[in-house]
Amino acid sequence: MLEELKRRVYEANMELYKRNLVVYTFGNASGIDRERGIVAIKPSGVDYTALSPERIVLVDLKGTQVEGDLNPSSDTKTHCRLYREWKEIGGIVHTHSRYATAWAQAKRTLPCLGTTHADYFYGEVPCTEVIGDRAIEKDYEEETGVQIVNAFAGIDYRFVKAALVACHGPFVWGADAAEAVYLSVMLEEVAMTGFFTALLDPKSTGIKQSLLDKHYLRKHGKESYYGQSKES
Amino acid sequence: MLEELKRRVYEANMELYKRNLVVYTFGNASGIDRERGIVAIKPSGVDYTALSPERIVLVDLKGTQVEGDLNPSSDTKTHCRLYREWKEIGGIVHTHSRYATAWAQAKRTLPCLGTTHADYFYGEVPCTEVIGDRAIEKDYEEETGVQIVNAFAGIDYRFVKAALVACHGPFVWGADAAEAVYLSVMLEEVAMTGFFTALLDPKSTGIKQSLLDKHYLRKHGKESYYGQSKES
Amino acid sequence: MLEELKRRVYEANMELYKRNLVVYTFGNASGIDRERGIVAIKPSGVDYTALSPERIVLVDLKGTQVEGDLNPSSDTKTHCRLYREWKEIGGIVHTHSRYATAWAQAKRTLPCLGTTHADYFYGEVPCTEVIGDRAIEKDYEEETGVQIVNAFAGIDYRFVKAALVACHGPFVWGADAAEAVYLSVMLEEVAMTGFFTALLDPKSTGIKQSLLDKHYLRKHGKESYYGQSKES
Amino acid sequence: MLEELKRRVYEANMELYKRNLVVYTFGNASGIDRERGIVAIKPSGVDYTALSPERIVLVDLKGTQVEGDLNPSSDTKTHCRLYREWKEIGGIVHTHSRYATAWAQAKRTLPCLGTTHADYFYGEVPCTEVIGDRAIEKDYEEETGVQIVNAFAGIDYRFVKAALVACHGPFVWGADAAEAVYLSVMLEEVAMTGFFTALLDPKSTGIKQSLLDKHYLRKHGKESYYGQSKES
Numbered sequence: 065m066l067e068e069l070k071r072r073v074y075e076a077n078m079e080l081y082k083r084n085l086v087v088y089t090f091g092n093a094s095g096i097d098r099e100r101g102i103v104a105i106k107p108s109g110v111d112y113t114a115l116s117p118e119r120i121v122l123v124d125l126k127g128t129q130v131e132g133d134l135n136p137s138s139d140t141k142t143h144c145r146l147y148r149e150w151k152e153i154g155g156i157v158h159t160h161s162r163y164a165t166a167w168a169q170a171k172r173t174l175p176c177l178g179t180t181h182a183d184y185f186y187g188e189v190p191c192t193e194v195i196g197d198r199a200i201e202k203d204y205e206e207e208t209g210v211q212i213v214n215a216f217a218g219i220d221y222r223f224v225k226a227a228l229v230a231c232h233g234p235f236v237w238g239a240d241a242a243e244a245v246y247l248s249v250m251l252e253e254v255a256m257t258g259f260f261t262a263l264l265d266p267k268s269t270g271i272k273q274s275l276l277d278k279h280y281l282r283k284h285g286k287e288s289y290y291g292q293s294k295e296s
Numbered sequence: 297m298l299e300e301l302k303r304r305v306y307e308a309n310m311e312l313y314k315r316n317l318v319v320y321t322f323g324n325a326s327g328i329d330r331e332r333g334i335v336a337i338k339p340s341g342v343d344y345t346a347l348s349p350e351r352i353v354l355v356d357l358k359g360t361q362v363e364g365d366l367n368p369s370s371d372t373k374t375h376c377r378l379y380r381e382w383k384e385i386g387g388i389v390h391t392h393s394r395y396a397t398a399w400a401q402a403k404r405t406l407p408c409l410g411t412t413h414a415d416y417f418y419g420e421v422p423c424t425e426v427i428g429d430r431a432i433e434k435d436y437e438e439e440t441g442v443q444i445v446n447a448f449a450g451i452d453y454r455f456v457k458a459a460l461v462a463c464h465g466p467f468v469w470g471a472d473a474a475e476a477v478y479l480s481v482m483l484e485e486v487a488m489t490g491f492f493t494a495l496l497d498p499k500s501t502g503i504k505q506s507l508l509d510k511h512y513l514r515k516h517g518k519e520s521y522y523g524q525s526k527e528s
Numbered sequence: 529m530l531e532e533l534k535r536r537v538y539e540a541n542m543e544l545y546k547r548n549l550v551v552y553t554f555g556n557a558s559g560i561d562r563e564r565g566i567v568a569i570k571p572s573g574v575d576y577t578a579l580s581p582e583r584i585v586l587v588d589l590k591g592t593q594v595e596g597d598l599n600p601s602s603d604t605k606t607h608c609r610l611y612r613e614w615k616e617i618g619g620i621v622h623t624h625s626r627y628a629t630a631w632a633q634a635k636r637t638l639p640c641l642g643t644t645h646a647d648y649f650y651g652e653v654p655c656t657e658v659i660g661d662r663a664i665e666k667d668y669e670e671e672t673g674v675q676i677v678n679a680f681a682g683i684d685y686r687f688v689k690a691a692l693v694a695c696h697g698p699f700v701w702g703a704d705a706a707e708a709v710y711l712s713v714m715l716e717e718v719a720m721t722g723f724f725t726a727l728l729d730p731k732s733t734g735i736k737q738s739l740l741d742k743h744y745l746r747k748h749g750k751e752s753y754y755g756q757s758k759e760s
Numbered sequence: 761m762l763e764e765l766k767r768r769v770y771e772a773n774m775e776l777y778k779r780n781l782v783v784y785t786f787g788n789a790s791g792i793d794r795e796r797g798i799v800a801i802k803p804s805g806v807d808y809t810a811l812s813p814e815r816i817v818l819v820d821l822k823g824t825q826v827e828g829d830l831n832p833s834s835d836t837k838t839h840c841r842l843y844r845e846w847k848e849i850g851g852i853v854h855t856h857s858r859y860a861t862a863w864a865q866a867k868r869t870l871p872c873l874g875t876t877h878a879d880y881f882y883g884e885v886p887c888t889e890v891i892g893d894r895a896i897e898k899d900y901e902e903e904t905g906v907q908i909v910n911a912f913a914g915i916d917y918r919f920v921k922a923a924l925v926a927c928h929g930p931f932v933w934g935a936d937a938a939e940a941v942y943l944s945v946m947l948e949e950v951a952m953t954g955f956f957t958a959l960l961d962p963k964s965t966g967i968k969q970s971l972l973d974k975h976y977l978r979k980h981g982k983e984s985y986y987g988q989s990k991e992s
Contacts, residue, residue, distance in 0.1 A: 087713065089755075134756055135753075138746060138755075162724065169722075169725040169729075170728035172728060177463075178463050178465070179463060180397065180465070194736070200739060204746075231642050231735045233644070249319065260491060263491075264491065272426070274429045274433075275426075290341055291321075292341055292342065410865040412786075481783065485856075485858075492858065492859060492955060495955075496955065500865070500866065504893075523831070524806065524830055524831055552942070572986055574988065599985075602986045626952060630956030630957045634960035665970075695971060696874060
């Protein structure tokens with residue numbers, strides 16, 4: 065069932081591979097059918113070159129498998145937690161993309177250092193706290209989702225669609241799996257440029273609010289004027 | 297109309313893509329027909345893989361669209377401002393190329409750290425002031441052009457054909473769109489090598505004037521002897 | 529003889545080349561037939577584009593050549609020493625991959641800075657002592673193996689399947705040549721991300737034990753739940 | 761005339777391009793016929809994609825053109841000076857390869873930081889003095905050759921076949937153009953790894969003499985045992 069969703073989740077996973085954000089079996093993309101409460105996700109530990117729409121696994125919102133011969137991604141519970149917490153997201157991506165992961169490993173929030181960042185993320189991309197020992201023991205992947213949600217106290221997940229999980233790597237979301245992939249590419253792009261910027265200007269804390277507003281809002285929101293909205 | 301100009305602007309945009317200076321819809325190249333006062337520019341938010349000569353948009357020197365089904369680049373007014381200010385340029389390119397953008401985000405002028413830089417840019421590539429709040433509110437893209445022009449007080453735009461817009465990224469120009477693309481590649485090259493140099497030698501301020509003169513003038517100007525001038 | 533082993537060692541070497549871990553004739557992969565005590569290894573100084581299964585050289589566990597027209601890799605004795613010391617390994621890879629080599633040249637152990645590292649290596653990847661002058665004179669390649677084994681005092685080679693040889697580069701091992709190649713790719717990945725992390729957070733010493741345990745053990749050991757174990 | 765030499769010089773130039781050491785018209789490779797005292801070199805400012813064996817230019821040892829429709833490389837006099845000074849070299853390459861150029865721009869000698877460097881260069885790769893104003897005025901390209909030779913006081917050019925020209929970039933030489941290209945690739949490789957090493961370990965000054973001797977001499981000299989010497 066849900067052939068169309070599985071096909072789109074498959075394509076999102078393959079785009080991760082083509083965009084060089086993953087090696088071998090790293091990373092995973094998922095998408096949700098909100099009406100049925102079913103999540104389609106990459107199988108665990110399968111090489112991208114061996115992936116097909118049929119191998120995409122279906123789980124319910126608690127992470128229980130409902131279709132597929134293969135085990136779902138080991139990060140499935142993190143995805144499901146985010147889908148349950150945040151009703152307006154339709155796709156999630158997790159990668160170990162190099163520069164975003166470096167910021168996460170340094171346990172540093174990624175500041176908004178330029179207009180490219182502002183075009184896609186409305187402010188800094190938060191880094192979570194390091195997960196506690198009890199949370200690791202209890203239910204590690206579920207609790208990783210909790211950490212992400214906690215990092216968004218005071219931040220609207222609809223305007224900053226990415227988080228850095230401390231010591232781990234990025235999670236990114238969007239309206240569907242394709243948008244989550246697209247924003248994963250952008251996150252890596254700004255994490256890379258931000259890394260270079262941090263070395264050239266170690267004290268940099270980010271651009272001013274007026275410039276952030278201008279760039280984010282000319283692309284998003286009611287008065288946006290970027291792109292071809294008349295087409296859509 | 298202006299089929300030849302549109303074709304050349306299309307090709308310049310595609311060269312940006314092939315040279316890996318842009319991802320997805322980033323960046324834009326334009327060219328001008330000085331006689332008619334018409335600028336050809338990339339449409340806004342269109343993926344390079346979906347571009348064609350027919351989709352290139354025509355605007356007048358104030359940025360008003362005169363042909364094309366798609367909206368012009370959101371940076372159109374910046375291009376037009378530069379074309380109005382600087383009569384001897386025929387093409388402009390804007391990218392978020394990684395190393396040039398890092399210098400811009402660090403709000404640092406790119407010093408001339410070696411002869412490769414001197415071969416193409418006659419001295420440091422200036423970084424603008426951060427744009428003021430009133431300018432952002434008034435007419436952001438137009439005022440970005442003003443910032444660039446202001447950064448060239450005391451610098452001849454015909455010998456240094458690039459600027460770093462603070463917190464944003466590079467703008468590069470030339471005799472036509474093709475030259476602006478070519479110099480965008482060179483700017484990224486020297487921004488990259490300059491980044492490595494800055495890490496190996498943080499106090500470096502640049503090469504001496506006599507070496508800058510030698511390299512720039514052996515390639516450009518009346519007594520140049522680089523290349524195959526007898527061919528042209 | 530041992531056509532199948534030679535074919536698999538050939539393929540492992542070619543994977544090094546495809547994964548961009550080697551240039552020209554750098555690096556080498558080997559595999560062992562434990563029953564016969566025969567090691568198959570890349571010939572010395574042969575370009576990857578000129579390699580074939582037939583050109584793979586066979587040596588005994590002392591490094592004496594038993595088959596092949598070409599000389600074996602100059603690192604053969606290092607491989608043989610490791611095979612003799614560590615009975616549970618079936619494949620070894622040596623490269624000069626860039627980031628792992630940089631850590632080795634800096635004579636720095638690679639700390640476990642994130643969960644990607646923890647997924648593949650159970651703790652820091654040790655860096656050997658700089659080899660002594662007498663050991664260089666006596667039997668350099670053999671003694672390089674000794675240095676590696678010495679660096680594993682207190683570390684189990686079955687859980688950390690890689691070493692950095694000071695001033696030199698990485699050696700990696702596994703159940704067979706293919707696993708050693710796979711882990712070489714992973715080592716380069718975490719050495720790269722670790723390099724970026726070290727620049728963003730110079731005081732970082734690595735993730736906590738509970739997180740290391742969680743990630744390593746969910747992929748390896750009796751209670752692992754990553755991947756498709758039911759398939760194998 | 762000298763069709764074979766021109767073909768080999770053409771191929772050496774194309775290898776620079778394939779190995780990503782040059783962009784557009786950067787760089788040049790030359791080779792010499794010692795008997796006739798004729799040097800074959802890339803034409804000036806010609807794109808690699810437009811190169812052919814017929815377009816390779818012939819000059820005598822003073823740099824005077826003796827064959828070819830195109831002007832020779834603007835660096836021709838530097839090549840000729842080195843051929844006149846150092847009788848045992850048969851090929852020369854100049855590039856602006858990124859990491860080697862960064863060291864040159866930082867005016868820093870490249871120390872021998874690891875065994876990969878020691879495999880190909882017998883000690884540090886020297887960086888010249890910054891060229892004097894009078895030398896620039898007098899005969900810039902010729903004097904660049906003089907700078908390189910001066911940097912080799914106390915260093916044997918037959919064992920360290922590369923120099924960094926301060927504020928400029930690398931020159932590399934060898935038995936023929938092909939070896940000079942090969943060593944240019946290796947120089948870039950060790951300049952890159954050396955750059956990473958310098959950031960991880962800023963005080964590093966290089967490996968000890970015994971290790972340098974071991975690696976250089978196992979590949980070169982009378983008692984070398986690397987590779988397939990019995991084949992040649």
